[in-house]
Amino acid sequence: MTTASEPYVLNIGPQHPSTHGVFRLRVVMDGERIQDIDMVVGYLHRSMEKLAEERTYTQNIPFTDRTDYLAAMSNNLGYCLAVERLADVEVPERASYLRVIFAELQRLASHSMANGTFINDAGAWQTPLMYMFREREKILDLFEMTCGARLTTNYMRIGGVAFDPPPEFYPAIESLIDEMPTRIAEYTELLVDNEILIARARGIGVLTAAEAINGSITGPMLRASGVPWDLRKAEPYCAYDQFDFEIPVGHTGDCYDRFMVRLEEMRQSVRIIRQALDGLPSGPHKTEIPLALRPAPGEAYARVEGPRGELGFYVVSDGGPAPARFHIRAPSLINLSLLRQMAVGAALPDAIVTLGSTDIVVGEIDR
Amino acid sequence: MTAALDPIRAARVPLTGAKLVIGVIALVILAGIAGGVGFLVVSGALDGHWYDLRDLGIPIAHLRGWLDEQNKAQPAQLHDLLGDHWISYLTTALIGAIGILSFVGGVLLVLIWVERRLIGRIQVRRGPNRVGPYGLLQPVADAIKLIQKEVLIPNGADRFLFFLPPILVFIPGLLVWGPVPWAPNMNYLDLNVGVLYLIAISSLATIAIFIAGWSSNNHYALLGAMRTVAMMISYEIPLSMALVAVVLMTGSMQLSQIVQWQADHNVWLGALMPLALFTFFFSSTAELNRTPNDIAEAESEIVAGFRTEYFGMKFGLFYAVELGNAVAVGAFVTAFFLGGWSLFGLEQWIPPYLIFAVKVSSVYFVLVWLRGTLPRFRLDQLMAFAWKYLIPINLANTVLVAIEVTAFNHSSLPGVVSLGAIGVVNLVFTVWVARRWARFLGYRPETEHVLHPSLQTQVGGLRAAERLRASS
Amino acid sequence: MAALLEAGVPGSVVTSTDEWVEVRPERLVDALRWLHDDPEMDAAQLSNMCGVDRYDHFEVVYHLQSLDQNHQIVVKARLHDHEAASVPSSYPVYTGALLQEREVYDLMGIRFEGHPDLRRMFLWEGYPGFPLRKDFLQISADHHPGLPHFPFETGKQER
Numbered sequence: 002m003t004t005a006s007e008p009y010v011l012n013i014g015p016q017h018p019s020t021h022g023v024f025r026l027r028v029v030m031d032g033e034r035i036q037d038i039d040m041v042v043g044y045l046h047r048s049m050e051k052l053a054e055e056r057t058y059t060q061n062i063p064f065t066d067r068t069d070y071l072a073a074m075s076n077n078l079g080y081c082l083a084v085e086r087l088a089d090v091e092v093p094e095r096a097s098y099l100r101v102i103f104a105e106l107q108r109l110a111s112h113s114m115a116n117g118t119f120i121n122d123a124g125a126w127q128t129p130l131m132y133m134f135r136e137r138e139k140i141l142d143l144f145e146m147t148c149g150a151r152l153t154t155n156y157m158r159i160g161g162v163a164f165d166p167p168p169e170f171y172p173a174i175e176s177l178i179d180e181m182p183t184r185i186a187e188y189t190e191l192l193v194d195n196e197i198l199i200a201r202a203r204g205i206g207v208l209t210a211a212e213a214i215n216g217s218i219t220g221p222m223l224r225a226s227g228v229p230w231d232l233r234k235a236e237p238y239c240a241y242d243q244f245d246f247e248i249p250v251g252h253t254g255d256c257y258d259r260f261m262v263r264l265e266e267m268r269q270s271v272r273i274i275r276q277a278l279d280g281l282p283s284g285p286h287k288t289e290i291p292l293a294l295r296p297a298p299g300e301a302y303a304r305v306e307g308p309r310g311e312l313g314f315y316v317v318s319d320g321g322p323a324p325a326r327f328h329i330r331a332p333s334l335i336n337l338s339l340l341r342q343m344a345v346g347a348a349l350p351d352a353i354v355t356l357g358s359t360d361i362v363v364g365e366i367d368r
Numbered sequence: 369m370t371a372a373l374d375p376i377r378a379a380r381v382p383l384t385g386a387k388l389v390i391g392v393i394a395l396v397i398l399a400g401i402a403g404g405v406g407f408l409v410v411s412g413a414l415d416g417h418w419y420d421l422r423d424l425g426i427p428i429a430h431l432r433g434w435l436d437e438q439n440k441a442q443p444a445q446l447h448d449l450l451g452d453h454w455i456s457y458l459t460t461a462l463i464g465a466i467g468i469l470s471f472v473g474g475v476l477l478v479l480i481w482v483e484r485r486l487i488g489r490i491q492v493r494r495g496p497n498r499v500g501p502y503g504l505l506q507p508v509a510d511a512i513k514l515i516q517k518e519v520l521i522p523n524g525a526d527r528f529l530f531f532l533p534p535i536l537v538f539i540p541g542l543l544v545w546g547p548v549p550w551a552p553n554m555n556y557l558d559l560n561v562g563v564l565y566l567i568a569i570s571s572l573a574t575i576a577i578f579i580a581g582w583s584s585n586n587h588y589a590l591l592g593a594m595r596t597v598a599m600m601i602s603y604e605i606p607l608s609m610a611l612v613a614v615v616l617m618t619g620s621m622q623l624s625q626i627v628q629w630q631a632d633h634n635v636w637l638g639a640l641m642p643l644a645l646f647t648f649f650f651s652s653t654a655e656l657n658r659t660p661n662d663i664a665e666a667e668s669e670i671v672a673g674f675r676t677e678y679f680g681m682k683f684g685l686f687y688a689v690e691l692g693n694a695v696a697v698g699a700f701v702t703a704f705f706l707g708g709w710s711l712f713g714l715e716q717w718i719p720p721y722l723i724f725a726v727k728v729s730s731v732y733f734v735l736v737w738l739r740g741t742l743p744r745f746r747l748d749q750l751m752a753f754a755w756k757y758l759i760p761i762n763l764a765n766t767v768l769v770a771i772e773v774t775a776f777n778h779s780s781l782p783g784v785v786s787l788g789a790i791g792v793v794n795l796v797f798t799v800w801v802a803r804r805w806a807r808f809l810g811y812r813p814e815t816e817h818v819l820h821p822s823l824q825t826q827v828g829g830l831r832a833a834e835r836l837r838a839s840s
Numbered sequence: 841m842a843a844l845l846e847a848g849v850p851g852s853v854v855t856s857t858d859e860w861v862e863v864r865p866e867r868l869v870d871a872l873r874w875l876h877d878d879p880e881m882d883a884a885q886l887s888n889m890c891g892v893d894r895y896d897h898f899e900v901v902y903h904l905q906s907l908d909q910n911h912q913i914v915v916k917a918r919l920h921d922h923e924a925a926s927v928p929s930s931y932p933v934y935t936g937a938l939l940q941e942r943e944v945y946d947l948m949g950i951r952f953e954g955h956p957d958l959r960r961m962f963l964w965e966g967y968p969g970f971p972l973r974k975d976f977l978q979i980s981a982d983h984h985p986g987l988p989h990f991p992f993e994t995g996k997q998e999r
Contacts, residue, residue, distance in 0.1 A: 011587050033747065043962035051971055124660070124744030131491040197660060197743045210833040214907065217886050217936025227833040229824040230907050249821035250836060258821065265821050302888065302903055313888050315901065328890040338938045350746045367962060829884050829907025
């Protein structure tokens with residue numbers, strides 16, 4: 002006698018404690034195995050790209066905050082680089098160093114959140130998340146000190162940065178950078194050899210290097226698969242070529258490697274910030290540009306190494322004050338191209354852990 | 369935070385002046401009371417009298433004696449019909465039942481506060497501290513909130529079966545406190561087959577959870593219910609086998625006898641049989657659906673598992689009973705493995721039920737600690753652990769304990785020596801055989817194979833990746 | 841570079857500047873495949889793909905990245921048909937085009953022939969129109985949305 006079982010559809014999201022935002026997965030399951038997975042996005046679609054065509058270039062900077070709201074500084078930076086390339090605007094050196102400092106601080110904050118929520122998905126009830134949030138709180142306090150906002154910072158401007166950090170910024174960031182290595186060592190000690198985490202994350206969601214490259218995966222996911230590619234080293238922007246740092250490259254491309262790569266990137270960020278602080282030149286913090294910048298007709302594509310991957314901005318100008326086309330290359334969306342391949346055939350908990358290691362932000366997916 | 373902004377530091381008031389004087393006076397009074405009590409205990413003035421509150425069973429026994437005497441003065445027909453002791457039985461049964469009910473109810477209320485504050489402290493935050501001083505009224509606030517919620521039944525759910533599970537899960541939560549031995553004379557339900565009773569009653573919760581999941585007409589709930597049933601059934605067996613080892617060693621299924629054995633031999637069964645202790649503890653976390661074995665209600669995957677469609681006081685009952693069961697598990701671990709109310713002779717001085725309560729609280733603290741710290745296992749990993757690892761090794765442990773008990777009963781060595789030998793043998797078994805068995809099953813400590821990411825400075829693509837892989 | 845591409849995939853290149861190469865839509869996938877396979881060009885990764893509405897034609901822009909050679913190649917394709925704009929899908933060459941092509945279809949209305957699962961992604965099936973087109977709100981080509989100049993600009997000339 003044979004027993005037959007019928008596959009059923011489980012709807013994960015859009016309201017769900019672990020989908021990192023309003024993101025919906027329709028999973029066809031047979032028992033606990035996943036047969037097919039279908040993504041439904043668009044719950045947070047705010048038509049930013051269309052709205053940007055009616056605003057000046059500077060007015061579009063707050064839009065970029067709200068795409069990847071967990072890495073607002075990187076978004077701002079990418080957009081400003083694109084417009085500066087389009088309009089041929091020079092950036093003073095102090096502004097470049099400040100941009101690097103804030104982008105790396107943002108990377109620290111974003112990776113704290115990414116790793117914390119990853120372990121939350123694996124089951125530890127927010128304890129590592131709370132520990133990592135201690136440092137994130139201090140980083141957000143630094144942001145608030147400088148530009149007034151914690152999350153949607155709107156700090157970079159076309160031609161530099163908006164404000165010069167106040168005098169109380171420097172001792173605060175010094176103390177933070179001094180204590181960060183001990184904190185990261187604490188997380189490493191508690192989490193890296195944790196048997197349960199290894200059992201949950203090792204061998205799950207494996208991507209080979211060839212699959213990852215062909216699938217347009219970038220960022221920590223690509224590096225975890227063994228490909229040494231980092232835009233800060235490949236196309237150094239904003240004074241990155243003057244700093245001495247290394248990029249961590251994983252071995253197998255599973256969730257555990259991605260977690261380790263992000264943890265190691267936090268250490269490298271601390272190094273970069275230390276060097277940038279030590280060598281911070283004096284000077285103006287931005288170049289004056291007209292309020293309604295009218296670049297010559299043309300196009301530019303600039304990208305930065307955001308915490309989630311290659312964050313690219315494609316800006317087309319037709320000579321007017323507003324861009325003719327404003328496109329954001331969202332790493333979270335593109336990193337999801339291979340979710341189906343990673344998740345089909347796995348058990349449901351594994352798919353959730355894989356989704357957690359992809360580190361998506363729905364604001365960026367939907368724009 | 370700077371010191372000026374840190375409210376905790378600002379709230380510490382220095383201890384000077386009137387506070388110091390009052391503190392000293394209070395200390396003197398307490399010392400006086402303690403000295404008086406100590407004198408009474410040593411001089412034997414308390415033993416056996418009805419005011420010997422060190423063991424609450426003694427006043428109850430005196431009460432029963434008094435009631436029996438009153439019983440003898442009743443009319444003869446009633447006496448023939450009902451027997452000699454029915455008044456005292458009825459009265460003491462009622463007193464015990466009300467005592468247990470109020471205790472369990474009180475514990476459930478307090479536990480909500482304890483668990484949330486403890487988890488908060490483990491997570492470097494404070495936990496609820498708004499409602500009442502130190503958040504002590506939080507359970508009351510929770511209860512009021514849950515009671516005033518609208519009663520909704522999901523479309524397509526079976527009405528009767530949907531209402532049943534919270535009640536069905538509360539009943540074992542109460543019944544299971546019956547045989548717990550609080551003190552040498554404080555046993556409400558001292559069954560000869562106490563262990564069997566416990567195992568049977570604690571399985572009732574499984575069917576309640578399954579009914580809850582099935583009747584909810586919800587895929588998440590069904591998935592959670594299936595996982596729960598699979599897990600609970602699997603872990604009943606190692607649980608029972610750990611208790612079999614205990615029963616073999618002490619020669620009795622009666623909980624009071626088990627604790628008495630530990631008191632007489634001045635040893636804790638947990639020290640003698642570490643494998644049984646570990647198995648019981650781990651299986652209990654699986655039975656309780658607590659991390660690291662809370663796959664059935666894994667919040668990050670299936671929202672709330674079998675409890676998804678429950679809200680209001682039904683959900684409150686599930687939640688509270690889960691916490692109450694955690695304390696019940698603490699009570700069993702204490703009674704079986706940690707010596708119960710005995711503390712190497714100190715139970716003359718300190719009331720045994722206080723010792724018991726402290727031990728139960730510490731086991732509960734360990735359960736909360738585990739919950740706050742560890743990630744959870746996947747279901748197939750859990751099941752493999754139970755069936756492939758725990759059951760065979762507990763079988764072997766049972767055989768070993770049987771041999772040891774026979775040797776112990778026939779040996780003429782002083783008790784301490786033979787018990788020490790048994791303890792050493794069991795420890796060696798636990799550590800060495802357990803590891804060998806794990807390796808046999810294919811477990812390689814992956815920490816030997818964890819490769820940290822390599823640090824590179826040159827960027828490249830596929831060719832560079834292949835080069836790196838070839839060189840590592 | 842355009843000369844090499846013309847040699848490799850004859851009949852594909854229309855124009856080129858030192859920033860980009862424009863290819864014919866029919867030969868697009870062949871050109872991409874040649875760029876992907878050629879060891880000197882080595883366009884291993886599709887970095888970005890998007891569509892631009894230039895009022896009288898559509899443009900589909902591909903930014904290709906070579907990781908080993910560390911250079912970027914920009915390929916464009918021009919489509920003049922507004923009603924039934926269609927281009928062969930590059931999914932056979934780059935699996936990363938899966939979601940990006942769906943996005944371009946959803947927001948711009950350009951169909952990709954050969955895509956395994958071309959559905960609208962952000963908007964629902966049945967949504968009237970394609971939002972990122974310039975004529976979506978019935979604004980004609982010679983009237984740009986918004987003001988001709990902003991109130992804070994004093995003394996500026998009209999565009």
